[in-house]
Amino acid sequence: MLQPFLCFFCLGEDGMFISVFRIWSTKMPNFSDLLSVFSVEQLKDISCKWVILGHSERRHVIGEDDQFIGKKAAYTLSQGLGVIACIGELLKEREEGKTFDVCFQQLKAFADAVPSWDNVVISYEPVWAIGTGKVASPQQAQEVHVAVRYWLKKNVSAEVASKTRIIYGGSVNGGKCAELAKEEDIDGFLVGGASLKFVSSQPLGLICMLGLTLFYASECTMRLACEMNS
Numbered sequence: 001m002l003q004p005f006l007c008f009f010c011l012g013e014d015g016m017f018i019s020v021f022r023i024w025s026t027k028m029p030n031f032s033d034l035l036s037v038f039s040v041e042q043l044k045d046i047s048c049k050w051v052i053l054g055h056s057e058r059r060h061v062i063g064e065d066d067q068f069i070g071k072k073a074a075y076t077l078s079q080g081l082g083v084i085a086c087i088g089e090l091l092k093e094r095e096e097g098k099t100f101d102v103c104f105q106q107l108k109a110f111a112d113a114v115p116s117w118d119n120v121v122i123s124y125e126p127v128w129a130i131g132t133g134k135v136a137s138p139q140q141a142q143e144v145h146v147a148v149r150y151w152l153k154k155n156v157s158a159e160v161a162s163k164t165r166i167i168y169g170g171s172v173n174g175g176k177c178a179e180l181a182k183e184e185d186i187d188g189f190l191v192g193g194a195s196l197k198f199v200s201s202q203p204l205g206l207i208c209m210l211g212l213t214l215f216y217a218s219e220c221t222m223r224l225a226c227e228m229n230s
């Protein structure tokens, strides 16, 4: 899957899955939607399959709250697109020992809003790791992923807990993804900055290829956000 700049949306026509995150919460925008760009209906018209919601920029820069994000998630799913549901704590919250509380609260807002988890991928993105070069250690990421899975088991269902893909985002690059991918509950990656660079060593690229293969084989959504490489 690829989340391109607007001028590259034509990439969707070549079979690459595209996603965006600045969507309206309903068919017609209301005041809260003014800082978003697209209607879900427009995205369907250009073959967009996924929407990223709850990304830290939307939460902490634009000021979207849990309920508004949940509303967007419900509407996106109702229109047949998939949701990449981002959760993650600020550095201050981690230092105060609030990581799980913050993630569970954000998760609950999604859980309260979505009618089904079939088309939802959870992305754990600690805010302190996004675009900073500070990747969560495999242990730090795994302990949140396993806790998120347990939360789903306890609060949604065992089936949803085992089927829902939980990917990691935050300064992932070709080198770091190999060790993170060894962790049992890390099902893939959401890649930002590194997707803009061509990579000479290919572990992330290989995992992306595996994700694509899984997708075409099973008609499930792929586990990985792709890093483009030559």
Ligand SMILES: O=C[C@H](O)COP(=O)(O)O
Pocket: 125, 129, 130, 131, 132, 169, 170, 171, 172, 190, 191, 192, 193, 194
């Ligand atoms: O939107 C992208 C993700 O938040 C991760 O970004 P990053 O890989 O540049 O840290």
